[in-house]
Every structure is written in structure tokens, then in C-alpha cells.
Amino acid sequence: MKVGVLALQGDFREHISILKKLKLTPIEVRTKEELDNVKALIIPGGESTTIGKLLKKYQLDKEIKKRYKKGMPIYGTCAGAIVLAKEIIDSDQLNLDLIDVSIERNAYGRQADSFEADISLPNSKKPFHAIFIRAPKIKQIRNGVKILSKHKKEPILARTDNILISTFHPELTEDTRIHEYFIQMAKDKYN
């Protein structure tokens, strides 16, 4: 399966190497043509304000929304989760409004408050080592959004039918389980 990774800014290379490890065909997406070529899309970690501006500049925001309406699954990590949210608290930056949550940027604080922690995953006994970097918090969850994992009572991994978001960075570890989960979401969609 061809899986796109939005490559405007951020740690897209780390997502690509995980996808390669899973024997998929990763594609760097910077243009509409590249987007047309993929079955699923990952929006990586990075700086959400920068990614938002670059999405808008080349109208990729509209193209992604169009593809979503046609059923393309999308996974956003950290900045990617912020970009996908319906509401970004106290910010007028671009959001794609594809998952009905309110998200707050840098909600744990600055870099000094970035942290690593073991979290639990649904249907798995083995903990997942999660990396939170100037991470956002999902403050409100509405229509049809299911929480898949929490850390200290805060949702950190959530999904709808077609959108997956995590406030941490599975791409910075060697553990591929969350990417596998997303790929399964995509496969379920297309079968």
C-alpha cells in the first residue's frame, strides 16, 4: 500500500522509516499530485503553525479535506493531531477540522516539561514507550471520537472511523504497533 507522509516540515523521515520497516511504500507528499498517489496519509510531528501555513499556501488543505471525504484515512502525531482538530484552543492558525476535538498546544509547558512515559494500548499487555515533546492536550472530545489511551487521566490517543491522532511521537521509537494499528484502519477501510 502506498502511504503518504506530509513532508512540508517536521519529522517525516522517521515516519517513512517506520513505514519501510512495515514493508509499505511510503511517499513524501508536498504536492497535490503526490497526494493523489496515496491511499492513506500521515501528518508528522513538527511545528503546527508552520505546517498549517504551508498547507494553506499551496491549497493542500483543501485537497486533503477532499480526499478525506472520499474515505482516505489520516493519522496525525503531535503537530499532526493539532492540524487535524476541529478546534485549536486560543489560536487562529489553520486547522483541517476533521476530528471533533478541542486541542491545546504546548499544554504540558515548554521543553523542560517534555517527558517520556510508558502508556498502555488497547488489546496489548506490553506497555508502549511514548515520547511527549512540547505536547498538546486533547481537552474536549465530542461526536464519535473514541479514546484509545490515556496518561494521567488525559486522552493521548484517539480515533474516529477514519482519523487517528496521538499527542506523542511513536515515530521516534522503534515500536511500530501504533503505525500497524493505523495501517489496519486503512486496510479495513478499503476492504
Add this chain to the structure above:
Amino acid sequence: MNWTTACSFARRNDAYFVNFKNYIKLARIGGFIMISEKKGTLKLKTGLAEMLKGGVIMDVVTAEHSKIAEKAGAVAVMALERVPADIRAQGGVARMSDPRLIKEIMASASIPVMAKCRIGHFAEAQILESLGIDYIDESEVLTPADDKFHVDKHKFKVPFVCGATYLGEALRRINEGAAMIRTKGEAGTGNVVEAVKHMRRMNSDISSLKKMSPKQLIEYAKQERVPLQLVNLIKKLQKLPVVNFAAGGIATPADASLMMQLGCDGIFVGSGIFKSSNPLKMAKAIVEATTHYKDPKVLAKVSEGTGDAMKGQEISKLETKMQERGW
């Protein structure tokens, strides 16, 4: 734990770099579930740099500049009192910026804020860390405070970026705990030639490790005063184990593309933005050029009508070469 053991450890185990001082354990009542959080680890330090990749970090001297930088799409700002071009023009000893200015910029920015300390000036670094800055640049742009030692960056929770002109220098900084490397270039000149030189040298140094015998690698490690394990790691990875940005003399969108095509992970622009005639436009153009660095059509479009780039200087006419600072 030093870098080399940390790197090999990380490859084996996702538990990563345990720093017991920073280990926070919260036992839930009843004691059934232990939730532990680790802060200030090498993984978190290098991780933030990974998030900045493909982006532009801009020098700003006021909160207002910082807002312009954010509006233009900067991934982070460097808070300082004077841009390198002015430091060069005014002379004298250049030091860490006033904490008040740094705090103002931190308050106005929603993106990460970096600040500079002098080479070896660990007290300035301690002050910056206490302000809650996101990254410290131990920078040759300021006047060095120690002629032998750089800051022992392992002692800090805040991550550091350091300049390097070739591989050995980068490895010494990484061994001291730097979580991000940048070329030194020649800051404040608007002349990209030195940054290009440093990046090409870095690439050829890394590639030349491939041909070295085990004995030559031992000799190289000894000569560069770095652990052999770290040298072996670079030989295997064929890249630095941390993010490497371009810095020093980048003044136009084409300069940014040039550095990205040479293999840099992102761009620092110092004087190049706020010494140009239309800073917002120039800043936006450099941001787009850094993303679409492989696409000459986009580069042509964004380069159009950016106004005058900073005037710039010939390297041979300089009184001080900042790149020679650091050891």
C-alpha cells in the same frame, strides 16, 4: 551515561537514557500502578530538534520581530539583543542577552525559543535554563568565555545546539552532550560560502570514514579527541546521530535551497531577515524555499520581488572570523 553508550543502548532497548535525578515517580494510591515520567533525557533533547527539521529558525531582537517570524512560518526563534551583523559592526564583547528581553520574547511566541550563551560560559547557560528556554545555542557569535572548554552539556536538562566546521568538531560537541549541530558559516556576513564549505567538509569527512581501517579509525578518534565508539557509530550511520542545520551567512531563498540540497536538515537565518528591505516577505520566501528546496519552479516564484537581501561582506575583508572560535 555518555553519547556513545546511550546510542548503542537506544538501539537495543526502547527504555532509553535513564537519568535517575530526573526520574519522577508517582505511585497511585493503593500502589497498583506506577506511572513514571522521565524529563530532560537525551531522547527528548534530540527529539525537539527532530521536530524542527525542514524548518527555519530566525534571529529576533524584539517581541515584535518574534511575531513577524512566527507569522512567516518560522519553526523557532533565537532571542538575542543584536543580530550578528550588528555584533560584528559594533565590536566589543558580545554576551548573553538581557533575561528581560528573552522573557518578553518567550511570552510573545507560541513556537520554541532559543537563546545564546558564550562558549564555555556555563553560568550563562544555567541562567538561560532557569528562564525555561527551549534550546541553548553555545555560540561562537558571542565572545568566548573559556579558551579550553565548552560547556559540559550533559549536566543540563535543557538541550544545546553547537556550531561545527568539520566532523571532529561536531563529534567533540556531541560527546559533550550537544543534541543538535549546525554549520558555523560566517555569521553576520550574508555570505553563504563558509556554510557551504563546512557542510561539504562534514559530508566528505563522514564519507571518508568508510574507507578507514580499524587502526585508522582508532588513530582518527585519538587525533580528534573523541571516543572510538562514537566514530564507529558515524561510520555505520553515515550521518551525524543528531540533526544538522545550516547557519551563518544564509540571506536568500536560493541560499536556503542550496544548503538543504547539500544535506542540511534545516536552516538558521540570523541577520538575513531583519537586515533585508522587506523582512516578512523575505522570511516567508525562505520558509517556502526550505520546504520546496528541490523544486526550482517554486524557488523562482518565491524569490521574485523579495526586495533587497542584506548587503553582505567578503570573507577576506573581515577583521574577525567567528568560525575560528571554539576548540
